[in-house]
Amino acid sequence: xxxxxxxxxxxxxxxxxxxxxxxxxxxxxxxxxxxxxxxxxxxxxxxxxxxxxxxxxxxxxxxxxxxxxxxxxxxxxxxxxxxxxxxxxxxxxxxxxxxxxxxxxxxxxxxxxxxxxxxxxxxxxxxxxxxxxxxxxxxxxxxxxxxxxxxxxxxxxxxxxxxxxxxxxxxxxxxxxxxxxxxxxxxxxxxxxxxxxxxxxxxxxxxxxxxxxxxxxxxxxxxxxxxxxxxxxxxxxxxxxxxxxxxxxxxxxxxxxxxxxxxxxxxxxxxxxxxxxxxxxxxxxxxxxxxxxxxxxxxxxxxxxxxxxxxxxxxxxxxxxxxxxxxxxxxxxxxxxxxxxxxxxxxxxxxxxxxxxxxxxxxxxxxxxxxxxxxxxxxxxxxxxxxxxxxxxxxxxxxxxxxxxxxxxxxxxxxxxxxxxxxxxxxxxxxxxxxxxxxxxxxxxxxxxxxxxxxxxxxxxxxxxxxxx
Amino acid sequence: xxxxxxxxxxxxxxxxxxxxxxxxxxxxxxxxxxxxxxxxxxxxxxxxxxxxxxxxxxxxxxxxxxxxxxxxxxxxxxxxxxxxxxxxxxxxxxxxxxxxxxxxxxxxxxxxxxxxxxxxxxxxxxxxxxxxxxxxxxxxxxxxxxxxxxxxxxxxxxxxxxxxxxxxxxxxxxxxxxxxxxxxxxxxxxxxxxxxxxxxxxxxxxxxxxxxxxxxxxxxxxxxxxxxxxxxxxxxxxxxxxxxxxxxxxxxxxxxxxxxxxxxxxxxxxxxxxxxxxxxxxxxxxxxxxxxxxxxxxxxxxxxxxxxxxxxxxxxxxxxxxxxxxxxxxxxxxxxxxxxxxxxxxxxxxxxxxxxxxxxxxxxxxxxxxxxxxxxxxxxxxxxxxxxxxxxxxxxxxxxxxxxxxxxxxxxxxxxxxxxxxxxxxxxxxxxxxxxxxxxxxxxxxxxxxxxxxxxxxxxxxxxxxxxxxxxxxxxxxxxxxxxxxxxxxxxx
Numbered sequence: 031x032x033x034x035x036x037x038x039x040x041x042x043x044x045x046x047x048x049x050x051x052x053x054x055x056x057x058x059x060x061x062x063x064x065x066x067x068x069x070x071x072x073x074x075x076x077x078x079x080x081x082x083x084x085x086x087x088x089x090x091x092x093x094x095x096x097x098x099x100x101x102x103x104x105x106x107x108x109x110x111x112x113x114x115x116x117x118x119x120x121x122x123x124x125x126x127x128x129x130x131x132x133x134x135x136x137x138x139x140x141x142x143x144x145x146x147x148x149x150x151x152x153x154x155x156x157x158x159x160x161x162x163x164x165x166x167x168x169x170x171x172x173x174x175x176x177x178x179x180x181x182x183x184x185x186x187x188x189x190x191x192x193x194x195x196x197x198x199x200x201x202x203x204x205x206x207x208x209x210x211x212x213x214x215x216x217x218x219x220x221x222x223x224x225x226x227x228x229x230x231x232x233x234x235x236x237x238x239x240x241x242x243x244x245x246x247x248x249x250x251x252x253x254x255x256x257x258x259x260x261x262x263x264x265x266x267x268x269x270x271x272x273x274x275x276x277x278x279x280x281x282x283x284x285x286x287x288x289x290x291x292x293x294x295x296x297x298x299x300x301x302x303x304x305x306x307x308x309x310x311x312x313x314x315x316x317x318x319x320x321x322x323x324x325x326x327x328x329x330x331x332x333x334x335x336x337x338x339x340x341x342x343x344x345x346x347x348x349x350x351x352x353x354x355x356x357x358x359x360x361x362x363x364x365x366x367x368x369x370x371x372x373x374x375x376x377x378x379x380x381x382x383x384x385x386x387x388x389x390x391x392x393x394x395x396x397x398x399x400x401x402x403x404x405x406x407x408x409x410x411x412x413x414x415x416x417x418x419x420x421x422x423x424x425x426x427x428x429x430x431x432x433x434x435x436x437x438x439x440x441x442x443x444x445x446x447x448x449x450x451x452x453x454x455x456x457x458x459x460x461x462x463x464x465x466x467x468x469x470x471x472x473x474x475x476x477x478x479x480x481x482x483x484x485x486x487x488x489x490x491x492x493x494x495x496x497x498x499x
Numbered sequence: 500x501x502x503x504x505x506x507x508x509x510x511x512x513x514x515x516x517x518x519x520x521x522x523x524x525x526x527x528x529x530x531x532x533x534x535x536x537x538x539x540x541x542x543x544x545x546x547x548x549x550x551x552x553x554x555x556x557x558x559x560x561x562x563x564x565x566x567x568x569x570x571x572x573x574x575x576x577x578x579x580x581x582x583x584x585x586x587x588x589x590x591x592x593x594x595x596x597x598x599x600x601x602x603x604x605x606x607x608x609x610x611x612x613x614x615x616x617x618x619x620x621x622x623x624x625x626x627x628x629x630x631x632x633x634x635x636x637x638x639x640x641x642x643x644x645x646x647x648x649x650x651x652x653x654x655x656x657x658x659x660x661x662x663x664x665x666x667x668x669x670x671x672x673x674x675x676x677x678x679x680x681x682x683x684x685x686x687x688x689x690x691x692x693x694x695x696x697x698x699x700x701x702x703x704x705x706x707x708x709x710x711x712x713x714x715x716x717x718x719x720x721x722x723x724x725x726x727x728x729x730x731x732x733x734x735x736x737x738x739x740x741x742x743x744x745x746x747x748x749x750x751x752x753x754x755x756x757x758x759x760x761x762x763x764x765x766x767x768x769x770x771x772x773x774x775x776x777x778x779x780x781x782x783x784x785x786x787x788x789x790x791x792x793x794x795x796x797x798x799x800x801x802x803x804x805x806x807x808x809x810x811x812x813x814x815x816x817x818x819x820x821x822x823x824x825x826x827x828x829x830x831x832x833x834x835x836x837x838x839x840x841x842x843x844x845x846x847x848x849x850x851x852x853x854x855x856x857x858x859x860x861x862x863x864x865x866x867x868x869x870x871x872x873x874x875x876x877x878x879x880x881x882x883x884x885x886x887x888x889x890x891x892x893x894x895x896x897x898x899x900x901x902x903x904x905x906x907x908x909x910x911x912x913x914x915x916x917x918x919x920x921x922x923x924x925x926x927x928x929x930x931x932x933x934x935x936x937x938x939x940x941x942x943x944x945x946x947x948x949x950x951x952x953x954x955x956x957x958x959x960x961x962x963x964x965x966x967x968x969x970x971x972x973x974x975x976x977x978x979x980x981x982x983x984x985x986x987x988x989x990x991x992x
Contacts, residue, residue: 435670491567
């Protein structure tokens with residue numbers, strides 16, 4: 031039992047509690063709160079790198095297993111949250127004088143700690159506890175702007191769906207426990223053929239549906255657009271990235287043998303549905319947060335494709351795509367926040383004529399949109415390329431690859447509605463764009479990552495290879 | 500190194516351009532021309548270094564790029580790609596000079612234009628399928644902007660339609676490329692290695708792979724029934740962009756078929772030949788009739804491209820016949836000739852439109868006496884396009900038909916395709932009659948003949964048209980060995 035494995039969670043929780051405690055005495059200033067959080071995240075990343083020699087063997091009585099793939103996702107998650115901090119710094123909605131930065135960043139860190147625990151949980155009970163840590167903190171974060179009615183509505187919706195899906199999950203887990211007498215994933219991975227089929231199917235059904243809700247897979251996605259629209263944009267960015275990465279982390283631990291459980295066709299259909307419905311619904315959106323919400327639903331459909339393909343190649347492609355998605359999606363949100371701060375709107379209109387006002391920002395947005403569409407030489411293409419490759423290896427799944435290909439074309443239409451607005455429409459104002467340095471830096475880094483990892487993907491691929499040997 | 504220089508000099512220029520202030524239009528134009536000229540100069544050097552007597556890949560550059568996937572940065576030229584590289588560098592330089600009239604958002608325009616040039620050149624030199632696909636897609640975005648921002652009244656619709664068509668094709672091409680990768684043993688994206696393994700790519704599965712690749716290529720050519728984006732895009736695009744679109748971009752499709760489909764999937768290629776002949780027939784005849792029906796000169800030239808690419812396909816379809824060599828030579832020569840001839844026709848239409856602000860044939864009449872130089876150029880190029888002996892178009896069209904008549908089982912379709920030549924002659928002659936002959940329309944009293952810059956852009960192309968018409972050997976020698984090798988490879992003979 032080595033606490034080194036839990037170091038990142040411990041650091042983040044300690045920082046979170048410190049911030050919450052400080053806040054109870056007097057308001058913590060923005061710089062201090064974000065500074066402590068950023069330092070904690072950096073320390074967390076370093077500590078993950080520090081235990082790099084650890085194997086994936088379960089520890090803490092089989093409760094956690096910090097394998098290389100979990101560490102990969104943990105670093106990814108913390109990088110994402112760092113970016114979310116940068117996005118929050120100058121976000122309009124957070125600038126009121128009574129905004130409690132200490133509570134905000136404390137909750138964000140706690141949520142992150144939950145997510146980290148989720149990626150290395152090796153027991154269904156711990157999965158549940160971690161999931162609840164994430165959920166409860168996320169409910170509050172979504173509704174953090176109490177005076178904003180939409181945010182409150184979103185929080186309530188998120189809470190109701192979250193509670194409901196947790197219920198389903200617990201129900202599924204209880205059946206599993208009844209069948210197997212254990213909730214340990216290691217032991218559950220080798221299902222006993224003597225287990226009766228119906229309860230097993232029921233358990234798998236409830237667990238999958240529960241995760242379907244958490245990951246917003248179609249047809250369990252209805253809550254996502256409303257919540258994404260209502261939440262403060264940095265939190266939307268957080269929700270569109272972090273829980274998904276962690277969710278796939280759990281799936282990789284819990285269901286790598288979906289073929290043996292005869293779940294593959296079911297998951298394949300889920301994947302095709304998710305990408306198709308997400309993309310088709312995104313076509314009609316004017317509000318950019320809703321558009322990105324549907325886009326992220328569709329993107330998870332693509333990732334699920336890699337999970338469906340399974341095997342080393344398939345799971346690697348999941349990690350590759352999640353890393354790609356982190357860069358390009360955060361970049362896209364950074365653009366929306368930058369434009370939203372300037373135009374005071376979250377609709378497409380804000381992007382009108384942006385090319386004339388700030389060519390670098392317009393080009394950066396174009397890069398993210400191209401990458402999300404899956405056009406080379408950007409990292410999204412590398413991700414899609416490896417997903418397609420993984421799927422095409424199994425002859426029975428060629429239809430899924432074709433579906434994803436058609437979906438990429440459909441997604442072009444809405445991703446490029448932004449590009450059209452930026453380059454083809456005349457600007458409605460002539461003033462130059464103003465952007466805070468933190469936001470510009472975050473945007474620049476995301477753009478740089480999207481381009482560099484697209485043109486020279488070898489480093490990323492090597493990292494993934496080491497994460498999934 | 501020379502190939503990398505050719506490909507990336509324009510891209511370097513594009514990024515240098517971004518650093519310049521918007522207001523320095525002269526400097527921006529000058530730099531764009533400088534980088535395109537540098538690429539042309541290096542491509543001329545490559546031409547002298549290239550030995551047409553062998554089918555070997557030359558000036559090869561091969562570096563490991565993404566070892567995890569076995570992807571290489573792999574460039575090379577042979578007799579098939581060399582003429583197209585020259586065509587691209589020449590037409591790009593000329594189009595950039597022809598773009599000096601662009602006054603809005605000059606910096607962005609030249610940025611996208613140079614990036615487009617890099618994409619096109621990359622397609623013609625890439626020998627790794629992954630790299631090929633990256634360059635292929637790299638042409639997509641700049642073209643989208645060039646049409647969508649600087650185009651005519653329906654520019655946005657045209658740009659979106661162009662993008663949607665091409666992207667739909669290319670995602671299937673990507674699936675086809677991946678399928679080839681997994682079929683290889685050992686797995687590789689190396690086109691030459693895959694071509695060596697081509698005898699193992701047999702069976703219905705590879706028919707599907709061939710079709711997936713074909714959709715991607717056919718959209719670009721554009722082969723019937725994927726051609727409907729073309730007239731719109733050509734008409735809406737600014738003059739110089741139409742030149743590149745017709746002159747180079749369409750050739751990427753036929754080049755891709757020859758380089759990838761023919762070489763790597765010979766069995767499926769042979770299976771496809773009868774269908775290709777039919778498609779060529781439809782392209783030729785349907786394209787010609789559509790062109791005949793247009794009153795807008797630019798639309799007419801655009802549809803004539805559908806018709807001319809049909810000749811090219813017909814020549815390519817001669818592969819399994821008895822005159823394969825003539826057909827294939829004709830097809831590649833037709834790619835170059837169509838680029839030169841149609842490119843110059845678009846430039847000339849642009850000259851007229853810039854002054855008259857109309858392209859409707861019925862608005863003109865009797866311009867011959869008023870604009871002698873313009874009339875001469877336009878007439879020469881129209882004649883070349885309709886296949887008058889002594890000019891470039893005749894040689895390649897003749898060879899295409901000569902080759903196709905070697906397909907003894909499909910003589911009916913080849914014979915019917917000849918109708919296309921007659922119709923082409925009819926509409927070009929009518930165009931000349933309606934615009935340049937007859938009574939002079941007083942409305943055009945103020946028209947001037949061609950300016951120095953317009954002469955500078957069109958005269959070289961007219962000269963090339965005549966040169967190739969009289970002495971095509973310098974091009975044919977360049978590609979002979981490569982094509983003979985390709986024919987041997989595909990037919991196994």
